[in-house]
Amino acid sequence: MSEEIENIQFELTDDLINQVERLIEANNDKALQKLLKDFHYADIAEILDELDLDEAIYIIKLLDSETTADILMELDEDNREKVLRNLSSKEIADEIGELDTDDAADIISELPEDRKREVISHIEDKEHKAEIEELLAYDEDTAGGLMAKELVKVYETWTVAGCLRRIRGQAKEVTRVHSIYVVDKQDKLVGRLSLKDLIVAKSDQKIAEISNASVDYVNVHDDAEDVAKVMQKYDLEAIPVVDDTQKLLGRITIDDIVDVMKEEAEKDYQLAAGITADVEADDNIWELTKARLPWLLIGMFGGLGAASIINGFSDAMLKYPALLMFIPLIQATAGNVGVQSSAIVVQGLANDTLDGSILNRLLKEFLLGLVNGLAIACIVLLISHFAFKTTYLESLTICIALISVIIMAALIGTFIPIFLDKRGIDAAVATGPFITTSNDVFGILMYFLIAKLILGF
Template sequence: MAPFKLSDELLEQIEQLIEERNNSTLLQILNELHYADIAEIINELNLEEATYLIKLLDSEKTSDTLTELDDDVRERILDNLSPQEIADELLELDTDDAADIIAELSEERKKEVISHIEDKEHAKDIVELLRYDENSAGGLMAKELVKVNENWNVLTCVKEMRQQAEHVTRVHSIYVVDDNDRLKGRLSLKDLLTTSTKTHIRDVYIPKVDYVIVTDKAEDVARVMSKYDLEAIPVVDEAGRLVGRITIDDIVDVIREEAEKDYQLAAGITQDVEADDNIWKLTKARLPWLLIGMFGGLGAASIINGFQDALKQFPILLSFVPLIQATAGNVGVQSSAIVVQGLANDTIKGEVFGRLIKEFSLGLINGIAIAAIVLVISHFAFGTEYEVSATICIGLVTVIVNAAVIGTFIPIFLDKRGIDPAVATGPFITTSNDVLGILIYFLIAKFILGF
């Protein structure tokens, strides 16, 4: 099946059908679409049209569609729905998705909606999930799962599983618990099917099972599931009791959000923003790093100003300042980007000193290669004396090595201090290396040329 692509013609048709209140044709079109495609359509409609479609669809499709909408669109639509209408939609969702939606409401609306949920067990589970931080395993997990007691026999196990499976959209794993609900292991479906109905589960379950604790960070959960190629992972509380499970679709969202955040941090944007956000929010996100860059530029200008007498004697030095700044910034960003990626994937191993030595060596090799080219060009193209050309090249090698070491050290340092190392891949590294690069360049020139 070809992927859905929203065209202007389809959007205009949908808008026209809404205006005409042609519900039968609307439903005929929408029922053939995936709920994610319907969400894409609704994101492009005005509030009145979007609300009309949401109310037109059956609850099962509406609830799934709500989870795929842009946050601001969903927020405006929910404001247009009554507590009872929201409660009806939440009944069709797994508890994790329902909790995510209800968390966006005001405290007063939360209470109203929860009070209207007919399934009290479902409401209780949602309330429990709302207690957890949204960026923790508890905030990601759903309560729906299939679990069996180690003391049951296979026949009892199958009967219980049939009842539990009615409330689970997809059965990823069968978890085994003891009488106190503590996680003991997992049950293979093959073993269940090939074992005598009188056999006890404790004799056939697999004790080895990966799990996370409710307080674990979302990023750590993503790392575990990625490392072991898991479709789902059980979640236990501090006492080891099974309280929920996290599925791969939730982790994909975490990975995407982290990637977007890191990309924005690397570009010098301090908070999560989108292209459609208002000017004030975009300004607040961008301006801080621009100010850092401004002060860095002023610092570099101040350094250059302090060597005015030397520049009168050797004006050619000023011509290579852009090369020094650009090279230092690029090398620093390259080094920090590799380290940040390694930290994110948990592939940075060994001592920090060993990593620094490796980057020092790499910077030295790159620096010598670039300096050799600059030496030839500066002498023959600019007519620079060998002594001055050598000064420029030695300064360039030193700046490159310094930038490589700083670009490696700062992300690791930030990570050990609990700060997102992605901040080191953007303007922070570029600005710091620009300033330090200029200072190192002129200090070396002063030492060699003796001004």
């Protein structure tokens, strides 16, 4: 009778945290090691994020370097920074020695310049040290800043038998073998090799005979977002990185790209919400204020602009008080339509799925705005006339203004993100407060201009 493997999902509970804290307080290292032994390093990192700094450092120093190195990579950035500050340069170097070069470079890059030099000086493996220093020279938002040096490469002139012997040695340094890369005598990437083809090939065949010359790759200076798009498009688990001469430098794996996509999504979400910097909920008040205040000030000036427009038509509102009642409707509708249109465009730009010319896109939004405007205007016409007892001309004014404002907001919400993107500006800044504020102002202005044209004040 075969045994079934029980899949137990990790759950962080108060009881577990209390148990860990009691064992630390009692200095019961054996029991603590036994408790944490079967936990994944990501789960242990989650536990450490809930402990105070001294308790977290206690566990870091208790467990073996191979485990704690992975734990450090999973810790919350702020907590990792605090832990690293309380470890010696030698201790950090020992932890880094257990990590792949890309992860090691990521940790070192978070340290102050003087500590970077100290930690690097304590790395005993000279090859590992040199590779980390190489990675630190690249901008973190490029392919070079993402890549790891660990990979499996073979020369096209090798035989299958010789290749298998050498691969065994290389694979010891690679966590997961996604692909085998084929290079020439100058280490230039010339193809890739699947494990299946290698296994079924004859032992005396040359690698050049069984390798595939069609291989996707990125340049070391390519932007991280562009790398993510390539890997997403072709469903790649890993992609090789080359320099301008086509020399193979390293590889980027899917886990690094997931982090890039997550960070970019968080940044775009915050920009869309009117937050100008990368902040988190537990950041201090000053950091949160700096991130939020700029867009709030823009919204304030936009509101003052709308107020001045309304004030300019104060006499008209005394004569036609019904106009005043529908100002919130005009503003809310303009803001909502603009955000909807811009959000769709920004999403298309981010996924690289926005096709066609700007004119065709604007024409489509014009027709969509017209249809939506007519539908909403019909409902508002009935409500305004029967519920608010507006006159025929007042109801007509409100409806025509609604249709016009919806079309205008749709066009603005579509054009601005595309315009910003073509000038190299993150289109996410177009959504949220920017579109809402601009459409509020233009919507109110259009509302009263149409009212003036129809009602003749």
